[in-house]
Amino acid sequence: MQPGGSVKDRAARAIVLAAREDGRLAPGAPVVEMTSGNMGAGLAVACAALEHPLVVTMSAGNSPQRARMLEALGAEVVLVPQINGAPGQVTGADVSAAAVAAQRIAAERGGYYVNQFHAPECMRTHREATGPEIWEQSSGRVDAWVAAVGTGATFLGVAAALKERNPRVICAAVEPEGCRPLAGLPVTKHRHLIQGTSYGSVPPHWDGDLMDLSIPVTDEEVERWRRALATQEGLHVGYSAAANVAATVALLSSGRLPADTIAATVLCDTGLKY
Ligand SMILES: Cc1ncc(COP(=O)(O)O)c(C=O)c1O
Incomplete structure (x- = not known):
């Protein structure tokens, strides 16, 4: 029942504010993240409030409802094909492929790659x-x-x-x-x-x-x-x-x-x- 319907709202807000403060994220620049949906929901709320576009990459093995929810919260969603998982069951390899796509998009668009696993x-x-x-x-x-x-x-x-x-x-x-x-x-x-x-x-x-x-x-x-x-x-x-x-x-x-x-x-x- 947190903003965005996920536990990630606080972490997302903290990440965006810290990146703005030390200049890793320029005003109005895009934020990019690989997410299974939850961090995307938190980031979507934080980015909307702080006026940054958000692009999320997600394994295609996550439920389609996740992508729809993130789009409804204002994110652009890029689905990445699975490597060895199955629909509804996302593996480490699937997640890695989505992370590679996020890094590529961030580089292409001059965006800030969140990389929540290392934040x-x-x-x-x-x-x-x-x-x-x-x-x-x-x-x-x-x-x-x-x-x-x-x-x-x-x-x-x-x-x-x-x-x-x-x-x-x-x-x-x-x-x-x-x-x-x-x-x-x-x-x-x-x-x-x-x-x-x-x-x-x-x-x-x-x-x-x-x-x-x-x-x-x-x-x-x-x-x-x-x-x-x-x-x-x-x-x-x-x-x-x-x-x-x-x-x-x-x-x-x-x-x-x-x-x-x-x-x-x-x-x-x-x-x-x-
Ligand atoms: C649905 C869901 N539950 C639990 C977690 C775990 O949270 P944490 O990354 O803080 O370990 C996540 C993280 O992405 C998640 O998406």
Whole structure:
């Protein structure tokens, strides 16, 4: 329910403002990014407000609704053919192809290539805003934090903020069964339902000290929780949100934490674009 319907609005705003401030982005120049949809939604809102055109490249394996939503938010969308994924299942190789296209377009049009996987502003904004808000809104009672990992900015930024305030907060990353590099396991399944996360490798700014454990989720659990959240809670959210809830429930019912544990997680985006 954030602006743009995704968890990326804060990170996007921070990136655009920082690039304008130090001259990487000229006034009115285009912003270009590779995105599976979420960062595109955040950037579209930030770019519209700050008066920059936005071009996003996206793997053609993402749902067509994503492209339509980004266009509705004011972005120009360039679809990049898949390398080894399938519709609805985007692999690391598919994402790399979309990133190459974004860099080429940025060079051609004199635009600023965001490169969210390497933008320090993303984690910083979650450390300075999202984490402290969770802490304050739970009156400091949060015991556990659970989130799936794309760039890792949401997980790491919030984990850092919570652990600064209470080093005993348990921080759990969510990974699809068979695709768990954060747990140190070999990747045996590149295709999974949790679009926008778990690309089969450890993200560039990863800090393993902030992760206490990795929780596996199956595609079946994710489907089940996506439906349950919609039909029982009135929350029509995306797959990573469902994965986060599935993993949080698994953690709370695992018996490894006290019965009165309070866990926080994030519903990363609306389900309307899937
Ligand atoms: C749908 C969705 N969920 C979760 C995430 C993970 O967020 P982060 O990049 O902060 O790890 C992303 C990132 O793109 C996403 O698109």
